[in-house]
Amino acid sequence: MNLWINNAEIVEVLAPLIKNQTPHKSLRYIHPDLKFNALPVLSLLSFLSALQTLIFLPVVFFKILSAMSRADHLHIRCPGNIGLIACIAQIFFPQKNKTAKYAGNWDRNSKQPWSYNLQKWILKNEHLSKNMNVLVYGKWENESRNIQSFYTASFSEKEKTQIEKEFTAPYRFIYVGNLVKGKGVLKAIDFVVKLKKLGYNCTLKIYGGGILEESVKEYILKNNLSETVVVMGRKTLDELQEAYKKAHFIILLSKSEGWPKALAEGMWYGAISISTRVSCVPWMLGDGERGLLVDNEESNTDLGIKKMKYLLDRPEILEEMSRQSILWAQEFSLEGFDQDIKSFL
Template identity: 50%
Template structure:
């Protein structure tokens, strides 16, 4: 089977070897077991700071798309011209494919949504990696992609993989997930008592992830007399601001910036942490929350995208509303009742450990 991947995610070539965004490649390695993959995407000459990994399978063919952005009037005019070229390339690529797989949302995803309309008889899937919540505020291009994918007249023979269960969706829509750990990695985790409470944040240090708010929560708990530690794993443009805030508020003994680390380091960090925290403004499937829950961390997260479903509306975690006083009250209440913490910790692990890489692979196989 010839599987075409249509995506904003670029390919990067080094010494005739193909590289791409690391988490993306881990997933595509599963798809490749059941199909011959071709790519229709931009090609970059350098990684531009992107976390990349060599593609572990042969890239049989790629159709190069031109990068577009809307940062200036000149770029807008350029994008208008480029998109005509991209539409032509997409049409050619889809014509030669047996199965079309769109990666949305994104500029390329929107073009892919439009071109796939002309191939109603081909088998198709789309992964919508953003927030599918119909009531969420999103850019017009994102809302347009969601409308096309949800429309069974325009989009036929399509299974659209979304995060969460939402009301009033078409037959195209299928609730899906992402997995990191395998069945064989499951093990009993022995957490220390709550005399020293360890929190973990895993993600890019950018404004949207609200890593500063996570530090402020730890600061407030420390001021309340709690012995707390927050380890932040990841990097980004907010790092300097976070370092300044930690130093300015004398938080060097409870907030630590660990930078980007490999999966094994992160795994061990989850295992010794009590809470995984992600006060993000927007998410698709928050991988850090699912991974932390796998290792019995109680999740502390905002009510965005499918997070309420993941936390069973608070039964296996803490849903925060970005009001520092109210959010701290919720955490303090759990810290005062260790049996409640233990119960939610187990519920979190039981739920997350359902979504293993083996289960994920079996579901991909069904789709193809």
């Protein structure tokens, strides 16, 4: 967001302010003239929260309308409850320039909450969302003219490097991400363990934290996997960069994604992605030319393992996948990201 707001003289942010949380300093908005307009948290997860949402809804709607009337450019972040209200509010400002960043899964065939589908329907309707560029992850066929393929960058042009990896044992796998339900961290563990049982010398390092961290550690101890799997915890980007450089593979067997940033970061340093076929991942991996795609139902079955075994027995294919990963990922730098943002603004 700081790359976006760096292009504006005055910035007004409308979002819920969650108290008693101290965000990391790198996650803060940085701008000399920024106003934060706090909105109440909207939720439908319980009867009480739904009742509160019903009461607050008119106030939130008119606050957003008021802010939009003052702005030269409207920038909406979706999907989310506030994003849904903003999608409706922007309809009343057809002449204003707008961007919407849809950070979720844009795949029309994926199963998603009705509110997400409603946001997507409004955004791609050019009669309702006039003068708007909608930035989505991946390239999708038969979309309206205002839908623009976009990405998220992590590294600078200065950090481009040529890495040639030798795909020989021991094979180093890493998982990078939150340890939460749906991210498939236990599937990743089982995937690597099954390969090891087939005679491939493999290790897995897990980078990240979350509500499942303790249960993941217990799972490792219970199944005597400490020599194969290590939970590294949360690390800085610099530390992750070193992990990407050393890794042969980065594995993410999640049920849903927006932009799986960890895969793109790993590919920047030649780590080959192993991922479920979700969201824009097939586009990122060139439909399997620069990574291993598995369907959710086969992500931890004999078929998924068989595909991996085939690749491990052919290091020349893995080396080419690694080279192609680097070429693709290093097209998306922070400098290019900044220039693309300017073009939309």
